[in-house]
Amino acid sequence: MAKQFNQLAYTNLDDFVYGSCPNPVTTKSGMVIGGGMVYPEINFTLPGMDINDVTMPKAATIYSNIIEGVLKRAAELYAPGVLIEFETLPDFTEHPKYGIEVNRILLNGMKEASEKYGLKTAIRTTPNDLREFSRPPVMRSGKYWETMLELYEQCARDGSDFFSIESTGGKEIHDSALVKADIRLAIFALGILGCNDMEFLWKHLVDLSNANSCFAAGDSACGFANTAMVLAEKGFIPHVFAAVIRVAAVPRALVAFEQGAVGPSKDCAYEGPYLKAITGSPISMEGKTAAGAHLSPIGNIAAAVADTWSNESIQQVKLLSEMAPVVAMEQLIYDCRLMNAATLNGQQLMFRDLLVQSDSALDVQAYVLRPDVVMRISAELVKTQDNFLRTKLAAQLTVAELKKAIVEGKVKSDKRDMKWLDKMEKAIETIPDDPNEFYNEMKSVLDMDKFIPSEYGL
Amino acid sequence: MAKQFNQLAYTNLDDFVYGSCPNPVTTKSGMVIGGGMVYPEINFTLPGMDINDVTMPKAATIYSNIIEGVLKRAAELYAPGVLIEFETLPDFTEHPKYGIEVNRILLNGMKEASEKYGLKTAIRTTPNDLREFSRPPVMRSGKYWETMLELYEQCARDGSDFFSIESTGGKEIHDSALVKADIRLAIFALGILGCNDMEFLWKHLVDLSNANSCFAAGDSACGFANTAMVLAEKGFIPHVFAAVIRVAAVPRALVAFEQGAVGPSKDCAYEGPYLKAITGSPISMEGKTAAGAHLSPIGNIAAAVADTWSNESIQQVKLLSEMAPVVAMEQLIYDCRLMNAATLNGQQLMFRDLLVQSDSALDVQAYVLRPDVVMRISAELVKTQDNFLRTKLAAQLTVAELKKAIVEGKVKSDKRDMKWLDKMEKAIETIPDDPNEFYNEMKSVLDMDKFIPSEYGL
């Protein structure tokens, strides 16, 4: 373990605001992320189409149209800088030559925008984690692992600023935990499988990025906590369950930073505020302006301590005005303008609190992103260095926070929420503090056809 | 003329804020527009398709899916109320039975949402102005005029809350004024043709709405000033020209209120702030969250004094998360939450100024929407009751404001802007104060094949 986080990065809640952080990161083009200003982060993807040798020229044209369009609009609206995220499609990781080609197209578009408009840009390359394509997933070797590393390495050499990933270690177990709303199983998947895989994966990614003058930026529990959020939005699982999963995913995300990641963390990682509180690194967040990628109950509060503000993703489809990525670019820039205008006036704290106030009482998932809640829970999490215990603790503390908030009328709650919180509380209490003991206990309920213990060092 | 506006509705610039106005309007469902809270206003349209008897069932299904989807999301996000705008497609005005059917579908969806979720809603019915389909346009009789009135009347009887329109009187001349950046011709089109048609048209609409317990809400110079804005965004005409056209369109829009319209004015009528300053009526505005319908340089400032906040329009197409109208609904609600949270804290003035500050120095079209500029120019406009003179004056005052702002470095300007402002200033000076004299002067340059003077009472 490269770094230990045993204290908070902030001593004062009032310093914990969007746009700045104790450890900003400077991109190759000179954008200082976390240095005072919130930057827009744009992501985009292809419309529905096959990817193969025949269609790749078309895909390449689409990506080059997108990058040209979004950066032109960014320049017209005087964006102070733009972070591009290139989140690959599965085919781009499986066939690194495709992913490398698209990454180069984007880098080239960034270069052109710099020459033409003087626009500062940076790129985050986020390969798709294909390791789960083997069933049961093969996490530490095999073709998916190899092609992923190949893609990272070449993209870094070609000039990428940041590495990210939405890694999937433990997802094969966590999926069932979600639909069963089984908090014990979820803690096992996140706190043991997830954390173990993160340690293995991010050690490699940090080494790779260090060797290629690129930054290891961070991971996202997208397949865990965001899947929970989407299921909750559909009414499939309780909102309180999704809220607890959100915070229980924090220790997993933290592992990347222990290994040497420096941020900005991934946009769809709503673990971000916790990471920022603990590591002092810049974070990326997404909210209302990412509604084209997923609906959420955290449209404004997500921005409260963001350092880049993202649209998550949007396909290249035509809206009435323009292609959807251009529309997203415009919306992000206006959101950032407003936040940065407040900062310019020294009103960032007041503006942060408005963002918080506007959402936090309406959904438990918004409530757990309140800066004060984040600081309170984070302060406890840094007291232990054991990832599994941290995960268990995160869940426990969140249940307690939510029960208190509901009792005090601080957050809207469904009549069934308290029942579910009680149920989770009891279940968490039964989890032993020793991870091996817990694993042994879990063996009877784990579907051993679904995962390979040795792929997680078990 | 029913009403005269010879003084401002506000005495204090600090009272001129979003969400409230001196003369709020209460909908059938009890939403008080301009009563303290900003409401979302959602508009949507069909994807690319033909409209005829064969396809109408499909169109009807699409509209009923849309209304169900957007109101469900509004309820899930606890919107305090939603204003729906049904802006018809040309075929819906040409064949009123189609428009009436869709309006009923929407009313029905609203009723269901009220029963199911207790959601308050209201609907603005905005038929398409087809009178320009005759070339030269026939404004005061004929089938397009008749079918339009038929559509209004039945929709009001069926329960619509508001009438609006983007009327087109004078557009046949104004289009050439735009591409030639000819301010004299534009003032003729807006100040004589436009105002004359508005007087005729809105007298009818106010009578119709009074007779059917519906509100006459307001018009939009969409085909004039928004076309100018779009042309300016494309780099086709100078931004300063578009900014001057924006304000020169105010007297035209005011005519509807003289005739008895009460607001909320149309979303795409960026004349809105001026109308609110002068009439004290609530206004609808759109900005960054309408980027799917048109890009703009006024994404935030447009909200500064808005009473409803609109997405303008979006087709029913699938984005990664959901259908685009649902996405727009979510974004509008979060924008409104933030503004209303500030109001709840008594910070609406501070928040208004942030919206203003974030855009107003970056584009002349944003600059002319500054509340202080709006109040200053409006204070002069109310001194005359002659619509033509008001239009000339509006252009003149805007040129002067912009020259001053550019000289003082208060707004970003293109190196060619001052030249164009000088050119406009000189051209406006040559316009006589007597509209008949002006009309006689213009006859030599007017393309008399394009318009019929008697349709404008000339």
Next chain:
Amino acid sequence: MATLNDVSQCVLDGDLDGIKVLVQALIDDGTDPIVIINDGLIAGMNIVAPLFKSGEMFVPEVMESADTMNEGMKLVKPLITDEDIPSKGKIIIGTVNGDLHDIGKNLLVMMMESRGYTVIDLGVDVKEEAFSAAVKEHKPNIVGMSSLLTTTMMKIESTIKQLVADGLRNQVKIIIGGAPVTQEFADDVGADGYSDDASTAVELCDRMMSDQSSSEALSA
């Protein structure tokens, strides 16, 4: 005395222990096993489905009900032959080639089973040929395919083409779903139906099966 209503309520409550006692009691009373299935176990799930649809039950609760039903089935099944087990129809379900997102698919499997369908779950990342082979082998009434990615949704089309090429298309109804899928896309690729969530997919299958039986009745 235990009643069929008690069985239904037990399924609704997800009472795994209670169901064994109740079903055994009914068996011991000599109640027809088919009646226990139809009017007790499946009847319970038929209360669950609308509650799930209206948001009053969560998926984990639905799953507990389904588990409870299955627990009851275990006791009844040995008493009847396989052919006597009532089935509303047979459906083959899988995520298409290249797609691993199976939460929605798994939900549908569970809900179809609880509704009384015979479900053959092909799992994730199912190649075009595998769908086709399964249709040949199992002769289902319905084939359900899902895709969560814009890049894999095209595999729905290629799978349908495969079924056409293998002469199997007319023997089955095809339903499709997943985030990027729309009615328009379904029409384009020639699917018979589209659904954006598990509960409406179940209703869609019910409608298809009743259409099928009425057309069979007509041709009979």
Next chain:
Amino acid sequence: MATLNDVSQCVLDGDLDGIKVLVQALIDDGTDPIVIINDGLIAGMNIVAPLFKSGEMFVPEVMESADTMNEGMKLVKPLITDEDIPSKGKIIIGTVNGDLHDIGKNLLVMMMESRGYTVIDLGVDVKEEAFSAAVKEHKPNIVGMSSLLTTTMMKIESTIKQLVADGLRNQVKIIIGGAPVTQEFADDVGADGYSDDASTAVELCDRMMSDQSSSEALSA
């Protein structure tokens, strides 16, 4: 002495009075009228086009340049026969059935004319049959159609179908444009090209004409 460069500069400056003097001077000097057109007037517009595209000139300025060129043409035209007037090709332009939005269309007309094309402007709200009749009558190289509404864009397709039905489709290249139109839509309806603004539409036509002449050269 007046030079062809002066004429070009005069067009660029949009100097309506100056152009008359200059062109008359060149005519009086005995300069070949065709040379005045090609190397003076059109050459001037050829400087204008890229300046417009790069945002250095506004449409009203381009229009003044075009007017200036036309003013010069008025003096030169009587000196040559109609057939000698150089044309880069003939194009028919209109907005489709039901669509009245003509600002973009008018821009294109102006820019095509200034580029040396012969333009037949059918105006707005042009019915399918009217496009077809005009193609029959004028035998253009290119047909340009625009639509600004999602409901009228389908008329592009029906107009193309009309041309197919009348056996005229293969005689022309078809370019389309307007806010809702995309390359994908162009491919779907079988148009030859798509453009989202007037300047790229002109370039598109240039490319089509040079493709056409090279294929004609091949087949000759």
